[in-house]
Structure formats: C-alpha cells, structure tokens
Amino acid sequence: MQALDAPQNNYGNYARYYRGEQPLAFHSEESTEAIGDKLSHLVVNVPRVLVNSLAERMRVSGMSCDKGDVWSEFVRNDLDQLAGVVHRSALLYGQSFVLVWGDGSRPVVTVESPQQVQVLTDPATRAITSAVKRWENKTKQETHAMLYLPDQVQHWRGKTVGAANTSLELIETLPNPMGQVPIVRFLNADLICDEGTSEIADIMGLTDALSKLSTDMLTASEFLAKPRRYLTGEPLEREPVFDENGDPVIGSDGEQETKPVVAIPDGDRFMQAEGEHARFGQLDGAPLDGFKNSADLTLSLISAVSNLPPSYLGIVHSNPSSAEAIKSAEAGLISRATSKMASFGRSWEAVGRLMASVITGADPHTVECRVKWSDPNLRSEAQLADAAMKWRSETLMSRKSALRARGLSDDEITEELKEIYTEMQMEALAKSDPALMRFAKSQEAAGNMSYAPLGEELQGLELEAA
Known part of the structure; x- marks a missing residue:
C-alpha cells in the first residue's frame, strides 16, 4: 500500500498535463494580477499528441499459444480494443496493469490503472511477488483492497472512504490455483532499474513554455496589437x-x-x-513576430526531444513536404513505437500464459505464447496494396502474410481466406461446366449446400449433380 501511495502525486500531475488542465507556469505575480480574469491561459496540449501518436501505432493483431484458444478469449474480453488503453496508460504514467482471473474455465481479463494497482518484485529476478488493488465504494462509505499472492487472494476492507492502511480488516481469503500472481505489469522503462518513466516527462517544461508564450501573444494582441x-x-x-x-x-x-x-x-x-x-x-499596433519566433523555437525543441514529426506540431514550411520526406520525418517516432512494442509484447505474452492457464488448467510457466503486432508504419491504401502485390508476385510472401501486412487480425484473415476460396471454387466450376455452375448457385441460394475446401467440394457437387 505504501508503494501504491508513493507515486500518486506524479500520476495526478501527468493526468493534468494529458487533459490540458495544468496551471500556467513562468508567469510573474504582477502579470497574473494585471490580466486578472480578463483572459484565461491557453494550453497547447502536446503531451496528448505524443502519447496518442505512439499508442495508435501499437496495435495487437493476434496471439497464439500452444495450449488453448487464447485469441478468441482475448477478443471476448475486448482486449483487442482495450489494448490501446493499456498502452496509453503505460506511456503516460510509466506503467499499467492487466488482471487475469477465471470464471470457471473462461478467463476474465480487466485493464487496471496504476492509480489503483501496484506490485512488488523480487530484487534478484524482478518477477512479481505480490500485487494490490485498492478502490473506494462511496455509496457504502467503504475502502476495499485485494492482495494478490502466488497461492491466495485476500480481500481487505475499511469502513470509511479513504481509510488508513492500518485500519483495513481481512474479511475473505480465496485460493489462487494458477500458482502465480495474476497481475501483469506493462512497464515503460528504458533502463533496467527504472520503475516506469512517463513519455511526457521530457516535454512538460517545454509545454509550459509554449503555453506561456501563447498566452502572452493573446494578451499582447488584446492590449498592444490593436492600433x-x-x-x-x-x-x-x-x-x-x-x-x-x-x-x-x-x-x-x-x-x-x-x-x-x-x-x-x-x-x-x-x-x-x-x-x-x-x-x-x-x-x-505592436508586432507579434517575436512571439511566433519563440513559439517555433520551442516547438522545434519539443520535436527533437519527443521524436514527433514537425507536421504533427503545426510546423509548416514554404515548400510542401513530399511523401518520402514525411516518411523520413516519422522514422524516429516509428522506431520509438517499435521499441515499446518489443517491451509490451513480453507483458502481453504473460497475459496469454495466464489466460491459457485458466482455460486448460496448465501451469503458466509451461505455456508458450507469441503476440502479433500490426505494422507501425501508417501507410496509405495504395502503398499497402502495391507492396503486397509485389511481394506476392515474387512468391516471397503468402496470401495470409499479405493480409496481415494489410493490418487484418487473425479472425479477419480467416474470414477473408474463406471468401477467397469460395470465389476460387465458383470460378473453377464456371470453367469446368456452366450447367454445374448454375446448379451450384441455385443450391447455394436455397441454402442446401456450403462450400468446403476446393477438391472435396467439387467431388460432392459432381455427385449431387449426377
């Protein structure tokens, strides 16, 4: 509980910057008094742009395990959509969590905030040894905490909202059949001993400077720029x-x-x-060019620190950028997103092992899982189609790989391949016997048949026609 309470002040500060609700910085008391309530400060919300630009490039497209159909349960728990929330929270706060539990043989997976969940790790192996989740029930005026251990789960309760840690009472204990703490941490860390670093930490001061310059420019336009x-x-x-x-x-x-x-x-x-x-x-009226030059300099510094392309920050040039120039400008951001995918991929594989343990009852340590990511390069439809066609024509890529490069999930790929095989069967029937083709279409329209793999279905159709 002490580990949970320690970073809450930083978390609250990060959340204010993400929502654009931070107070105005670098302003003297005299200036604040002179402005009064005549003009509120303008917040340029670069932190949200940075977090979302990284998160939107990190898309989980599939997961395979050697035990159990994990991907279908992954989709059933809406993790294919909630994965973006996990990534954004980890990028903003430095860490986020996923809780895996079981409802019979069906895994129940929830996304957890670091404002409610914290873990302790083994200093030697850095494996999670225990975890806690705390929340408040304001209707019943209660504070609840769940302590997750490898062998059991404890439910603690305090009889007031915001109850002190020492006033919580143990009310229930449940066995943990997985033999492992059922909480997985998504840690955003560049160094080994880091306990999580926010992506916006480096640009918070620069964001304050940009907001201050923007406010000063509006103030000057109100009082000095008018003739x-x-x-x-x-x-x-x-x-x-x-x-x-x-x-x-x-x-x-x-x-x-x-x-x-x-x-x-x-x-x-x-x-x-x-x-x-x-x-x-x-x-x-007083010219405002000085504010513009200072804001452009600040935006350039933000771009250098965060790897955000200049176009994302509204930095425009007299000559429009070409497609290759835009792609080159996004290289740093894509490389950064790729490194985050490698780190978060280990955590998603740990989630998959726990889900497989719930499904099959196997020890999570004996399960092998692999997570699949979509390409972090955001390319146009024409570029994707052209690249896939070239690879396919040179027989260097399978049809399934081409569809995966297109950004389709495993379920969508399976459905698309079924449609392709159906069309291939219809074309084969049309070439072999037009009468048989008309018969097949009439049977399909009546709902009397379905298409199977090409060879078996053709034999069945020939028997039915005879």
Missing part, C-alpha cells in the same frame, strides 16, 4: 472621487477631489471634437 487612436488639444473631463463607502473625498483645500477621465470610449469607431486645436492620430 490605438488619440486626440490632442481637447481638455480632459473630470469626475468626482468617492471612497469605498460612497462618500466624497475632500481635499486639503476643502473641495471635493476629482480625477481626469477620457470622454471618448475606447471601443468607439468615430470621434468628434469642437475645439479648433484638436488633432486626431493613430498609433501602430
């Missing part, structure tokens, strides 16, 4: 001064004090003066 008109030669009007109680302020001469005021409202488009010596003029 100011002036009028000289006309006497200023004066109005009486009152104190906070509404009483007139009397000067040393015994008369009520007055103060000069501008008679013409600042927003008026036209002005008129009766004095013959009155003169009108206009002051040029």
